Amino acid sequence: MDLDEFRRIVDSAPPGIRGYKDDPEKIYAYVGLNETNYQRTSVNQALYARMQGCFTAGHGEVWRTCRSLKTDLIRDHVLSGAPLNPYFLVLNSLSDGIRTEGDPRAAIEGDWHTAIWTAVDSADFDPLTFDGWERLHARDYEVARAAKALHDNGFPVRLAPGWISLTEESELQAIARIEALVADIGGLNVARRIFKAITPLYDALQQRYHLTPLISTSGGGAAQVPWGYLIQLAAKHLTTRGGQGEPEQQWLRLVNMAKAVAAVFDVQPYGHALYGQMDAIALVPYLQELA
Numbered sequence: 467m468d469l470d471e472f473r474r475i476v477d478s479a480p481p482g483i484r485g486y487k488d489d490p491e492k493i494y495a496y497v498g499l500n501e502t503n504y505q506r507t508s509v510n511q512a513l514y515a516r517m518q519g520c521f522t523a524g525h526g527e528v529w530r531t532c533r534s535l536k537t538d539l540i541r542d543h544v545l546s547g548a549p550l551n552p553y554f555l556v557l558n559s560l561s562d563g564i565r566t567e568g569d570p571r572a573a574i575e576g577d578w579h580t581a582i583w584t585a586v587d588s589a590d591f592d593p594l595t596f597d598g599w600e601r602l603h604a605r606d607y608e609v610a611r612a613a614k615a616l617h618d619n620g621f622p623v624r625l626a627p628g629w630i631s632l633t634e635e636s637e638l639q640a641i642a643r644i645e646a647l648v649a650d651i652g653g654l655n656v657a658r659r660i661f662k663a664i665t666p667l668y669d670a671l672q673q674r675y676h677l678t679p680l681i682s683t684s685g686g687g688a689a690q691v692p693w694g695y696l697i698q699l700a701a702k703h704l705t706t707r708g709g710q711g712e713p714e715q716q717w718l719r720l721v722n723m724a725k726a727v728a729a730v731f732d733v734q735p736y737g738h739a740l741y742g743q744m745d746a747i748a749l750v751p752y753l754q755e756l757a
Contacts, residue, residue: 467531467578468627469538475582476556483587493591506592513588517563520584521576525564528574528581532561534628537606541630544610545617552586558594560585604687605736612689612729615722616640623730632730640727645699647720651713653703659717660696679735687736689729691721 486492490504497512521528536557542548560581600607613623613630621636632640648656667675679690728734733755 467535469535469542472535472557472582473553475579476553476586479583479586482583482590484590487591510588510592513559513584513591514563517560517581517584517588518565520578520581521564521574523572524574524576527572528564528576529561531574532557532564536561536603538627540603540606541610541613541625544607545614545623545625552589554599555589555593556582556585559588563588601686605732605734608687608689608734608736609729609732612726615726616730619723630730630732632727637727640723644720644723644727645703647716647723648696648699648703649706651716651720653700653706655713656696656700656717656720657704660693660700663691664693681735681737689725690734691725692728695728696720696724 483493483496486496493509494501494504497509497516499508499512501508518525536554539548539550539553539557543550563585564581609630613625613632616632616636617623621640622633623636624631624633631637651659664675664677667677669676677693679687681687
């Protein structure tokens with residue numbers, strides 16, 4: 467299942483539950499309930515059960531596919547302006563409705579079409595009203611925004627299912643641009659600005675700088691400045707006097723450029739990876755990424 471196919475299935479969904487919003491009896495009949503005491507929670511549970519029943523195996527893989535599709539959707543939304551909804555809300559409903567059971571390594575066996583159409587019903591019946599999606603998906607948004615900033619400055623980006631990066635040529639060009647900015651400012655001037663920026667993070671007792679990202683369990687986070695990389699470039703160009711252009715503008719351009727290039731590598735932590743999405747199968751990829 468890729469993003470294009472997912473969107474086609476969502477777009478082809480029949481009216482479904484939308485046509486019965488003002489008729490509880492018909493809603494109950496539609497979801498297969500025979501109760502007389504109408505409750506919205508009963509309808510939600512029936513839709514979730516239908517989604518889960520669409521797959522005979524691979525529920526964990528379905529959930530991971532939904533998570534990957536959310537990432538692809540956010541990237542496409544930020545880079546090209548593609549609409550986020552209703553697709554994001556449908557993916558939320560589907561991932562909420564699917565429960566990981568059975569062998570977590572099992573391949574997916576089931577009916578994607580019916581599951582997605584049921585998720586459309588769920589999103590229509592009980593749409594989530596939440597304004598914190600960007601905070602919860604900070605990593606996807608930050609990486610996509612960094613890629614867009616580089617693309618807008620003439621560095622082509624490669625976007626594919628499950629993948630985002632600079633092209634090989636544009637990556638070399640971006641690195642060359644960063645080095646040129648360091649040379650324009652002057653290596654010693656860059657070093658002065660770096661230590662001025664990180665001095666508040668110096669611990670006199672431990673005699674070290676605490677350049678650690680601030681991570682919250684509620685999400686959020688921002689792309690980090692690769693200070694170590696900039697320090698090495700400053701040392702490399704230490705004898706370059708610089709002095710070309712406006713120093714403050716050149717410095718801001720250098721920091722933003724280096725931060726964007728580092729962010730697109732997509733190896734920075736923006737939240738606790740163990741929070742709410744870790745199981746035994748995901749532990750090995752998590753440790754690989756951490757390393």
